[in-house]
Amino acid sequence: MKVEDKLFLDRFRVDEEPHLRIIDGSVCQHKCSDQPCLYFCPANVYRLEKDRISIAYEGCLECGSCRIGCPHLNIEWRFPRGGYGVSHKFG
Amino acid sequence: MKEAFDVAIVGAGPAGISAACLLADQGVKTIVVERGEYPGSKNISGGVLYGYDLYQILPDFPAQNCPIERNIVESRLWYLSKDGGYSLSYRNQIFAQERKQNVFTVGRAKFDRWFAEQAKKKGALMACGTVVTDLLRDDQNRIVGVQTDRADGDLRAKLVLLADGVNSPLAAKTGFRPEPKPHQVALAVKEVIELSEEQIQERFNVEPNNGVTIEILGVVTKGMNGIAVIYTNRKSLSLCIGANLSDLAQHKVKPYEMMEDFKEHPMVAPLIRGGKSTEYMAHWIAEGGYDSIPQLCGDGFLIGGDSAMLFNTLHREGSNLAMTSGRFAAEAMLEALEKGDFSRHGLQGYISRLQNSYIFKDLKKYKRFGQFLETHPELFTSLPEWASQAAREILTVNGVPKKEKQKVLWNQLRAKISPMRLLRIFWDGWRSVK
Ligand SMILES: Cc1cc2nc3c(=O)[nH]c(=O)nc-3n(C[C@H](O)[C@H](O)[C@H](O)COP(=O)(O)OP(=O)(O)OC[C@H]3O[C@@H](n4cnc5c(N)ncnc54)[C@H](O)[C@@H]3O)c2cc1C
Ligand code: SF4
Ligand code: SF4
Numbered sequence: 001m002k003v004e005d006k007l008f009l010d011r012f013r014v015d016e017e018p019h020l021r022i023i024d025g026s027v028c029q030h031k032c033s034d035q036p037c038l039y040f041c042p043a044n045v046y047r048l049e050k051d052r053i054s055i056a057y058e059g060c061l062e063c064g065s066c067r068i069g070c071p072h073l074n075i076e077w078r079f080p081r082g083g084y085g086v087s088h089k090f091g
Numbered sequence: 092m093k094e095a096f097d098v099a100i101v102g103a104g105p106a107g108i109s110a111a112c113l114l115a116d117q118g119v120k121t122i123v124v125e126r127g128e129y130p131g132s133k134n135i136s137g138g139v140l141y142g143y144d145l146y147q148i149l150p151d152f153p154a155q156n157c158p159i160e161r162n163i164v165e166s167r168l169w170y171l172s173k174d175g176g177y178s179l180s181y182r183n184q185i186f187a188q189e190r191k192q193n194v195f196t197v198g199r200a201k202f203d204r205w206f207a208e209q210a211k212k213k214g215a216l217m218a219c220g221t222v223v224t225d226l227l228r229d230d231q232n233r234i235v236g237v238q239t240d241r242a243d244g245d246l247r248a249k250l251v252l253l254a255d256g257v258n259s260p261l262a263a264k265t266g267f268r269p270e271p272k273p274h275q276v277a278l279a280v281k282e283v284i285e286l287s288e289e290q291i292q293e294r295f296n297v298e299p300n301n302g303v304t305i306e307i308l309g310v311v312t313k314g315m316n317g318i319a320v321i322y323t324n325r326k327s328l329s330l331c332i333g334a335n336l337s338d339l340a341q342h343k344v345k346p347y348e349m350m351e352d353f354k355e356h357p358m359v360a361p362l363i364r365g366g367k368s369t370e371y372m373a374h375w376i377a378e379g380g381y382d383s384i385p386q387l388c389g390d391g392f393l394i395g396g397d398s399a400m401l402f403n404t405l406h407r408e409g410s411n412l413a414m415t416s417g418r419f420a421a422e423a424m425l426e427a428l429e430k431g432d433f434s435r436h437g438l439q440g441y442i443s444r445l446q447n448s449y450i451f452k453d454l455k456k457y458k459r460f461g462q463f464l465e466t467h468p469e470l471f472t473s474l475p476e477w478a479s480q481a482a483r484e485i486l487t488v489n490g491v492p493k494k495e496k497q498k499v500l501w502n503q504l505r506a507k508i509s510p511m512r513l514l515r516i517f518w519d520g521w522r523s524v525k
Contacts, residue, residue, distance in 0.1 A: 003347040006282070006371035013128070036340035042280045042347060042373035061373040062133065064258035065278050068270055069336055077260070079126055082240050083220030087132040090283050090327070090370050091200030 003044045007059045015084040018057040020045070020066070021076040028053045028074065037066050037075070061086055096122045096216075098424055099237050099248035101223045101261065103130035105410045106396025107254030108206045109148045109417030110424070115215035117425055122216040122246065123207070124223050124239060131203025134256075135281055135372045137320045138199065138329050139163065139304060141411040142192030148418055149209055153192060158205050160196040160324035161302030162187065165295075169358060171309035172479030176358055187301055196302055196322050196329070198283075226251060226265050226392070233433070234391030249433050250391060250424050254417060257377040257397035267394055268385035273340060274465065275379035275400075277317060279333025280346045282354075283324075284366035291323055294362055300325075306407065309475035311353045313344055316464045316471065319353055320407070321362065328363060330354065333376060335465070346373065377402040377409070381458040387445065388438040393420045401450060404464075405457050405524060412450050419444040456524070463523035467516050473507040474516075 022028060028035065029051055037046040043059045046066065062085055067077040079085070098114055100107045103125035114121045127133040138160070145152050153159075165182035186193055211217055218239075227236035227245055236247035255261055257276065262268040288299065295303045302323035311319050317334030332346075332353045339346065353359060377383070383400045387393065395401070396413030403412065423441035427433055445451050464470065481500045485493065504513070 001351060001368060003345075006347060006368065009368060009370050010372070034340075034343075036343070039343045039345055040278065040336065040339040042278065044345075044347070061371075062258075063278060063373040063375055064260075065276075065336055065373075065375070067258075067260070068276075069273050069340055071340075079222050079260075082126050082222045083128045085133075086372075087128055088135060088200040088370065088372060090198040090324075091131055091135050091138075091203070091372070 007043060010061075011087045011089065012058060013084050013087060014058045015081050017081070018055065019078050019080045019085070020055050020057045020060060022053060022055065023074050023076055025052055027072050032072055032074070034071070037070055040065055040069055096120050096246065096248040097428060098122070098250045098252065099124065099246055100252045100254055101237060102253070102255040102396075102398070103127070103203060103207050103217065103219070104134055104254060104256055104396060104413060105203070105206065106398070106413035106417040106420075107252065108203065108210050109414040110252055110254065110395070110421040111210040111215040112148050112213055113418060113421035114424060115210055115213040118214070119425070119428065121214075122218060122248070123210070124221050124237065124246070125217065125219045126222040128220050129204055130207035130217065130219065131200040134199040134203050135374045136199050136410055137281070137331050137407065138196045138322050138324065139407065139410075140195055140197045140202065141408070142195065144411040144414040146192070148414060155209060156205070158197060158201040160198065161297075162191050162300055163194040163196065163304055164297060164301045165303045167303060167305040169305055169307040169309070170475055170478065171307060171311050171356065171358060172475045173310055174357060175479055175483070176309060176475065177478065177482070178358075187298070194304075196304075196324050198324065223255070223261060225261070232390070234389070250393070250427065252417075252420050252424070253392060253394040253398050254396050254413070255398050257375045257400070257402075259398045262385070262394060262398055267389065267392070268398070268400075271377075271379060271383070273337035274335055275377075275383055276336050277333045277376040277378045278336045278339055278346060279331050279374055279376055280350050281329060281331040281370075281372045281374070282350060282368055283327050283329055283370040284363050285327045285369050286363070286366045288326055290365070291326070291328070295323055297323070309471065311349075311356060312471055313342065313349060314468060314472045315339065315342055315344065316468070318407075321359070327369065328366065330359075330363070335378070336375075347371075376404075378404050378461055380404065380461045381454040384454070388423075388441050389435045391433050393423065393438055393441055395420045401454070403453050403457060405460050406453075408453075415448065415450060416445065419448070459523040463519050467519065469508055469512070469516065477504050477507055
């Protein structure tokens with residue numbers, strides 16, 4: 001089962017305003033050879049498009065991993081606004 | 092919100108709701124602020140819950156329609172290699188009869204919602220869909236309430252309990268708790284797989300309403316320090332697998348792919364066959380242990396549950412520590428309110444209660460366990476593979492004398508792990524839990 005299909009099982013209330021932002025794109029391009037956010041994010045939110053990182057924040061599972069797992073602390077992270085984001089039905 | 096409260100609680104998880112139940116019951120004006128659209132909507136766990144700790148807060152919880160999935164009568168421990176593995180299990184009828192509410196499974200979205208209803212019935216106010224963005228301080232740096240992302244923003248309270256869980260930018264921002272380092276948390280993913288009640292009863296060999304827990308170590312975490320579990324719910328199974336976040340980053344393993352491989356393991360596949368995935372989730376587990384516990388209270392505030400890093404890795408106990416720390420926090424707050432002393436000194440009852448309880452005693456006892464797992468990767472790689480091969484050889488009947496087999500196996504083990512290293516693993520392992 002692909003991660004896209006897994007995320008399809010969940011209920012999201014998506015805010016127009018993203019709650020995740022890369023602070024400095026050039027750090028990703030030039031200073032981060034491993035780019036671990038492409039691997040550990042359980043929702044595959046971070047993707048490599050051409051040579052820049054794009055953020056599909058709509059499917060974020062709010063685990064917080066990218067907040068501390070980015071070796072350059074290059075991600076501005078906050079919770080989605082109250083009531084927005086993922087909502088579990090079983091938990 | 093113009094109104095002022097006695098106590099503001101951040102987070103409607105087991106820690107926050109437990110405190111709210113006890114405070115509201117004593118007539119304390121209490122508000123719980125929760126970022127999810129309802130309590131539990133953001134929360135996950137494997138789903139095992141403990142009757143003892145809940146009973147201390149709500150003695151009549153079974154009669155109040157607590158949404159229990161299955162009462163656990165058997166616990167299994169698996170140690171897996173690529174093709175198979177060892178299974179150790181313990182079952183006792185007592186868990187089905189006399190101790191029905193010892194350990195049971197719940198879905199946290201349902202349980203937390205129900206739990207919050209009980210707190211509401213006692214008079215606590217619940218503000219859902221609201222993120223606490225910062226704490227309010229007075230000119231002497233004492234905490235006097237919280238800031239929220241609502242238009243009518245600030246909320247004043249004599250005391251604030253941070254019960255916002257392990258992923259707490261709030262605790263970090265306010266200097267109570269440093270940000271966890273990637274090796275101090277595990278990142279776990281969970282999938283809920285729907286099956287019929289009959290299928291579950293058959294596959295796990297249990298009566299209706301009874302269930303099984305399986306804790307799993309070995310190669311399924313791909314050489315990383317981690318654990319997997321399978322728990323039975325009424326009409327579904329909870330599958331979780333997780334590993335240390337720094338390991339995941341280093342090994343470049345994608346958590347969802349690790350879950351897929353886990354589901355295909357020959358010990359797992361027959362249990363979930365024909366089941367339908369219905370939910371996928373991710374969350375941290377607070378694995379830092381005793382040494383990562385922050386300062387637990389200060390002027391005007393306390394911190395409890397996962398937010399205070401209270402989690403027992405070895406016994407996967409977290410929600411019970413959260414509930415009981417919430418209870419202790421409530422008791423200490425009642426004392427402080429009575430004395431009118433909201434300083435750190437006035438809240439000391441919280442620390443002494445924790446220190447004298449099983450919470451600190453257990454976490455102290457297993458202080459070294461997390462480090463043991465971290466520094467002995469063989470536990471997740473060569474050791475399970477070798478142990479499995481050993482059993483396979485011994486159980487294969489092919490005319491080769493057992494003595495010869497043992498010799499070959501021993502040599503193979505020595506080639507993988509030196510005898511000194513092996514001794515070290517057993518010695519360190521024993522010391523970390525003794
Ligand atoms: C995969 C997995 C399996 C587990 N299995 C088990 C198990 O089987 N048994 C067990 O006992 N424990 C288990 N645990 C641990 C257990 O889930 C936690 O220890 C427990 O939930 C901690 O409770 P808590 O109340 O401290 O925090 P949480 O349950 O995390 O609750 C925190 C609450 O605060 C809210 N919140 C957070 N920040 C804010 C904010 N800024 N503003 C407003 N609201 C906020 C959240 O939405 C949430 O509702 C497991 C954990 C995981 C991840
Ligand atoms: S890990 Fe951080 S710095 Fe590296 S690519 Fe990802 S966001 Fe950029
Ligand atoms: S919080 Fe977790 S799920 Fe969301 S983007 Fe970061 S790593 Fe991915």
